[in-house]
Amino acid sequence: MTKDVIVCRCEGTTLEEIATIAAEYQCSAREVKLRTRAGMGYCGGRTCRGFIDYIVSHHSNHQELTLHHRPPVRPIPFALFREVNDE
Amino acid sequence: MVDLLIIGAGPAGLAASIEAASRNLSVTIIDEFTTPGGRLLGQLHEEEKDVWWNGVEEAHTLHEKAQENGVELLLETSVYKIQQEDVYWSTHTSAGIYHSKALLIATGATEQSLPLPGWTLPGVMSIGAAQVMTNVRHVKPGEKGIIIGLNALSFAISRELRLCNIDLEGFFLPPDHFLTTDQAKPLSVLNNLMTLSHLAPMNWMRLGGKIANNNRWIQKQTLSFYPKRGINIWQTPVHVRKAVTSINGSTQVESVTVVDLRADGTMIEGSEENLEVDFVCISGGLAPLTELIGLTDLKLIAIESLGGYVPVHFEDMRTEVTDLYVAGNITGIESAKVARAQGVVAGISACIHSFNLRNDDALEIAMEKVRKERAEAKLQFHPEIEKGRTLLYSEKGEVQYG
Ligand SMILES: Cc1cc2nc3c(=O)[nH]c(=O)nc-3n(C[C@H](O)[C@H](O)[C@H](O)COP(=O)(O)OP(=O)(O)OC[C@H]3O[C@@H](n4cnc5c(N)ncnc54)[C@H](O)[C@@H]3O)c2cc1C
Numbered sequence: 001m002t003k004d005v006i007v008c009r010c011e012g013t014t015l016e017e018i019a020t021i022a023a024e025y026q027c028s029a030r031e032v033k034l035r036t037r038a039g040m041g042y043c044g045g046r047t048c049r050g051f052i053d054y055i056v057s058h059h060s061n062h063q064e065l066t067l068h069h070r071p072p073v074r075p076i077p078f079a080l081f082r083e084v085n086d087e
Numbered sequence: 088m089v090d091l092l093i094i095g096a097g098p099a100g101l102a103a104s105i106e107a108a109s110r111n112l113s114v115t116i117i118d119e120f121t122t123p124g125g126r127l128l129g130q131l132h133e134e135e136k137d138v139w140w141n142g143v144e145e146a147h148t149l150h151e152k153a154q155e156n157g158v159e160l161l162l163e164t165s166v167y168k169i170q171q172e173d174v175y176w177s178t179h180t181s182a183g184i185y186h187s188k189a190l191l192i193a194t195g196a197t198e199q200s201l202p203l204p205g206w207t208l209p210g211v212m213s214i215g216a217a218q219v220m221t222n223v224r225h226v227k228p229g230e231k232g233i234i235i236g237l238n239a240l241s242f243a244i245s246r247e248l249r250l251c252n253i254d255l256e257g258f259f260l261p262p263d264h265f266l267t268t269d270q271a272k273p274l275s276v277l278n279n280l281m282t283l284s285h286l287a288p289m290n291w292m293r294l295g296g297k298i299a300n301n302n303r304w305i306q307k308q309t310l311s312f313y314p315k316r317g318i319n320i321w322q323t324p325v326h327v328r329k330a331v332t333s334i335n336g337s338t339q340v341e342s343v344t345v346v347d348l349r350a351d352g353t354m355i356e357g358s359e360e361n362l363e364v365d366f367v368c369i370s371g372g373l374a375p376l377t378e379l380i381g382l383t384d385l386k387l388i389a390i391e392s393l394g395g396y397v398p399v400h401f402e403d404m405r406t407e408v409t410d411l412y413v414a415g416n417i418t419g420i421e422s423a424k425v426a427r428a429q430g431v432v433a434g435i436s437a438c439i440h441s442f443n444l445r446n447d448d449a450l451e452i453a454m455e456k457v458r459k460e461r462a463e464a465k466l467q468f469h470p471e472i473e474k475g476r477t478l479l480y481s482e483k484g485e486v487q488y489g
């Protein structure tokens with residue numbers, strides 16, 4: 001079943017892929033995202049973010065809670081993106 | 088630069104704006120939806136016999152009052168970043184940057200999902216999306232649907248769909264896997280349903296709840312004798328021993344595969360059957376929408392009865408961050424009336440704590456009103472909500488997360 005359960009809808013990443021990577025690398029949710037692209041799609045992880053954190057916290061010993069968000073918290077046009085990065 | 092900027096025009100944000108503006112603050116509300124009211128816009132339920140809660144009317148009333156008091160409302164505008172500068176807040180939106188001395192975040196709740204094979208097919212939606220399509224957009228989500236997930240929210244919305252003559256196959260459990268946990272276990276689902284026994288039409292549950300509370304033997308018996316065709320709630324069959332294992336279709340939803348479960352939740356081999364439906368509603372519960380809080384230094388604390396992580400705050404809706412306030416479902420999942428009452432508190436509180444308004448008894452009265460609405464709430468999302476609030480607002484709670 002876990003093979004057929006897509007967790008990140010934007011990138012099509014499955015429960016099995018995320019759990020496997022978390023277990024293999026014993027890494028943070030952020031690293032799992034970078035390795036699998038889960039949560040990195042168009043919506044910015046709005047649907048799956050909590051799931052990814054949950055899967056990683058149970059399959060990896062890495063003790064870091066990623067409750068911090070980074071702007072932008074909504075998809076925005078590139079013109080606005082420049083301004084976000086002008087800090 | 089305005090005095091108070093509010094993110095979210097739901098019952099909490101609108102109520103807060105009225106209080107603050109009527110005390111002479113300049114107030115702007117920003118919301119990304121096309122219409123003010125937030126989740127009120129989809130709500131229609133019968134609180135007592137023949138007494139209806141009509142969210143659209145409520146939204147209209149609040150919006151009018153806000154306008155009368157000179158509140159400025161910016162719609163179809165998304166906030167994607169907030170930042171505290173020296174003495175003011177900047178709020179970055181799709182329509183530019185706004186500055187304010189005080190900031191109130193009233194972004195409400197977000198729905199939780201229950202992933203399962205086929206849930207990415209067109210025709211699968213969250214239960215809240217079905218509510219918006221039906222009650223806000225007046226579009227029928229399909230000819231025949233099925234609901235996955237049994238909870239206060241899916242029951243309330245099923246009734247609204249029924250009132251629009253939408254055909255529903257029934258309520259089913261999600262498949263049991265790592266991410267569906269308790270929501271896929273017949274016994275915990277049944278227990279949870281019993282705690283919803285305050286919902287008027289579910290007499291059998293109220294009875295069952297009284298007898299069965301904390302008695303596992305009776306609970307198991309109830310499960311063993313649970314009728315195969317389900318028990319109807321507002322004309323929709325509720326199945327606590329059937330799960331949907333996949334949603335099927337080539338380019339859109341055509342059917343679901345359901346399987347019978349034993350009382351312990353294991354599948355009965357060979358019981359699979361396909362049910363024809365053209366839409367599927369998934370209801371995994373609600374959680375506070377805290378993404379903007381995650382951009383600030385404010386701490387989040389996990390309290391299950393409040394729906395997950397909530398920003399640490401005081402009962403008067405102040406936070407430990409100067410000039411930052413929260414109100415409504417972002418502080419915990421509760422009904423619209425509670426959110427509205429919390430908004431009143433936040434509006435008054437901002438006047439007192441950020442603008443030196445004299446602290447008369449208005450604030451205490453408003454806080455008392457929140458407690459009253461909470462105690463009398465007809466729609467409760469978690470049976471232990473009061474406990475969660477006490478933990479958060481008591482000295483003890485502060486020590487725990489401080
Ligand atoms: C699907 C669903 C169904 C519900 N059904 C019921 C029900 O039937 N009865 C009931 O009593 N309660 C229901 N609730 C609970 C509901 O949350 C409360 O009733 C109440 O609406 C909460 O009020 P609020 O002001 O806190 O948030 P909301 O009413 O949710 O308003 C929040 C507003 O903030 C806006 N917003 C959020 N983030 C941003 C951003 N970044 N930029 C701009 N705007 C933003 C949203 O567009 C929204 O209009 C439901 C909740 C959901 C999610």
